[in-house]
Amino acid sequence: MAKTNYLFTSESVTEGHPDKLCDQISDAILDRIIKEDSQARVACETFLTTGLAFVAGEITTKCYVNVANIVRETIKRIGYDDARDGMDYQTCGVMTAIQEQSPDIAMGVDRDGAGDQGMMFGYATDETEELMPMPITFAHKLAQRLAEVRHSGLLPYLRPDGKTQVTVEYDDGRAVRVDTVIIAAQHGEEVTTERLRKDIEEVVVRHVIPRSLIDERRFKVMINATGRFVTGGPLADTGLTGRKIIVDTYGGWGRHGGGAFSGKDPTKVDRSASYMARHIAKNVVASGLAKKCEIQISYAIGVAEPVSVMVNTYGTGIVPNELIEKAILEVFDMRPRAIIKQLDLLKPIYARTAAYGHFGRSEEGFTWEQTHQVDSLRKVAGV
Numbered sequence: 223m224a225k226t227n228y229l230f231t232s233e234s235v236t237e238g239h240p241d242k243l244c245d246q247i248s249d250a251i252l253d254r255i256i257k258e259d260s261q262a263r264v265a266c267e268t269f270l271t272t273g274l275a276f277v278a279g280e281i282t283t284k285c286y287v288n289v290a291n292i293v294r295e296t297i298k299r300i301g302y303d304d305a306r307d308g309m310d311y312q313t314c315g316v317m318t319a320i321q322e323q324s325p326d327i328a329m330g331v332d333r334d335g336a337g338d339q340g341m342m343f344g345y346a347t348d349e350t351e352e353l354m355p356m357p358i359t360f361a362h363k364l365a366q367r368l369a370e371v372r373h374s375g376l377l378p379y380l381r382p383d384g385k386t387q388v389t390v391e392y393d394d395g396r397a398v399r400v401d402t403v404i405i406a407a408q409h410g411e412e413v414t415t416e417r418l419r420k421d422i423e424e425v426v427v428r429h430v431i432p433r434s435l436i437d438e439r440r441f442k443v444m445i446n447a448t449g450r451f452v453t454g455g456p457l458a459d460t461g462l463t464g465r466k467i468i469v470d471t472y473g474g475w476g477r478h479g480g481g482a483f484s485g486k487d488p489t490k491v492d493r494s495a496s497y498m499a500r501h502i503a504k505n506v507v508a509s510g511l512a513k514k515c516e517i518q519i520s521y522a523i524g525v526a527e528p529v530s531v532m533v534n535t536y537g538t539g540i541v542p543n544e545l546i547e548k549a550i551l552e553v554f555d556m557r558p559r560a561i562i563k564q565l566d567l568l569k570p571i572y573a574r575t576a577a578y579g580h581f582g583r584s585e586e587g588f589t590w591e592q593t594h595q596v597d598s599l600r601k602v603a604g605v
Contacts (some may be wrong), residue, residue, distance in 0.1 A: 224261050229401055232357035232387040232473025234365040236309070237300050238382020238408070238454070239463025244268040245470075246574040246592040247275065248485030250296045251289060253570035256487065257460050258285035260568040262322040266485035268293075273305065278319040279485065290316040296573075301372065302428045308455015309385060315569055320431040334559040336521035337489045338481075343501025344517040344550035345476030346507040349397045353504050354582035356397040358473025360388045363430045363576045368422075376419055381408035383454030400543045402442040403427050408454035409446075419445040470580050471496075476516045484576050488567035491558055497590040498561045500581050503552055506535075508593040511546055513538035519556055526557040534591070549602035553595050565589045567596050 229330045235242050255262045262283035269276040286528060290334040303311055336466040343437035346353045364386040372380040387404035390397050396536055405426065422445050464482025468474055481492030499517040506515040512535035520529045533547045555564065571587035583591060 224393070227391070227393050229404075230254070230355075230357055230387050231387060232355065232361050232468075232475075233385060233387040234358065234361035234469050234473075234578065235378075235386070235466060236258060236368050236382065236384035238302065238369075239385065239466075240270050240308075240383070240456045240459050241463075242461075242469075242577050243297065243300060243302075243382075243456070243464040244270055244461040244463040245466065245484035246300065246573060247277070247293050247296045248279075248329060248366035248574040249576040250292050251277070251287065252485055252487060253573045254287045254292055255281065255283050255285060256568065257570040257573075259283045262487060263489060264487040265321075265323065265490065268436040269463075270456040272457050273309070273313070274315045274317065274456075276317045276319070276354045279321075280287050280323045281320050281461065282323045289320070290319050295571070296589055300312070302455055305457070306382045307410075308453075308457040318515070323525040324430070334557065335524035335526050336400065336491045336558050337523065338491060339521060339523045340481055340492060341479040341518055341520040342481065342491060342499050343471075343477045343479055344496065344501070344503040344519075345472045345515070346500070346503040347514045348473070348507055350582075352584075355472055355475040356400075357388045357390045358475070358579065358580055360390075360403075361386045361469075362582070364405065364426060365389070366578050367426045367430050368405070374510055376425060379410040379413040379418070381410060381454055381456070383408035383451075383544070385437065398435075399430050399437050401440065402444070403431065404444045404447070406451055406453050411452055415446060415449050416524055433472055447460075464514040472581070477518070479518075481579055488562045488565075489558060491519075491521050494558060494561045494565070494567055495556070496520065497567070497580070498554070498556060501565065501590040501592070502550055503571075504591065505593050505595045505599055506533075506546060506578075507548070509537075509603075511540060511549075511599060511603055511605065515539075515546075517550070521558075526559065528556050531556065541605065545603050546599075549599045552602050553598045 231565045248266045252264045266279035294311045301307040308461040371377045385406045389402040390398050391401045483493045484495045503515040505515045514536045516534040
């Protein structure tokens with residue numbers, strides 16, 4: 223087969239992007255509830271616009287949490303303390319419309335079945351040490367760095383909103399260099415475009431992208447391409463929980479079942495089964511059984527056992543996909559209640575997942591990133 227050369231692009235957003243702000247509020251509410259009542263059922267969504275946060279959803283719990291306080295605390299932590307920059311945590315309005323989970327849904331979950339029908343995907347690749355695609359990995363790191371230099375005061379004129387985008391060149395399926403970096407960073411009126419572009423390239427772009435992946439003759443950097451990004455946050459764009467599902471996962475690599483994560487307790491397989499699918503795919507790649515792996519798991523509402531499990535190694539497996547699938551079914555229990563137990567998901571770990579991706583993270587609580595089933599997979603696969 224002839225070698226192929228192509229470019230692939232992924233994007234990320236900062237913690238102050240309106241959609242990500244909504245994700246973090248929803249998961250902060252989930253964390254506060256699950257800390258007090260681990261058996262609570264939470265499906266919580268947030269909508270943000272100029273001066274207003276609206277929280278709605280279905281929550282069944284024995285505890286009480288002050289939703290308005292959680293909303294304001296999250297907005298403050300991210301750095302929105304002036305309405306001119308997009309929102310003020312002290313003066314914004316907070317509205318709620320919350321009811322209990324439907325008893326028809328609860329009936330299926332209570333007998334340890336899946337909380338909904340649907341299909342979930344997990345993906346892993348050996349092109350980075352995180353076993354994640356390179357474009358989304360660098361896009362997240364750039365977004366994190368923007369927040370870091372803002373919070374530390376290194377670039378004091380930065381504001382919370384922002385986006386990053388990374389294009390990587392692939393040669394015969396192998397990531398060989400970073401072709402283009404695009405950054406949109408909200409800023410104060412006082413900074414010139416020239417200074418902002420110079421500073422961000424120096425302390426953000428060059429700090430994150432390794433020299434070994436840069437060909438200076440072809441490397442392109444675009445920072446605030448319009449020349450101005452003063453108005454940002456919910457003042458500039460409405461935000462909504464669950465609208466950044468590709469940012470949250472693999473940046474466009476692999477497929478996506480369509481279900482968002484944030485604001486959902488782990489009985490929702492949209493979240494827990496996606497975490498398990500990533501866990502399985504990462505263990506397959508870490509074991510050396512394949513260089514790339516995509517897992518699909520599907521469920522019927524109220525039924526514990528998956529309807530189907532699919533393995534795709536894109537032709538990189540050292541044994542047939544059927545043998546890898548057999549090993550997966552023997553090593554991993556994919557019933558919803560078993561996933562919750564194996565990955566220890568009844569803990570307040572979710573606010574940390576709500577910015578900079580749910581996968582490829584090494585922080586405490588990201589149990590689905592562990593690779594402790596490598597030896598078991600290899601043994602069952604006969605490798």
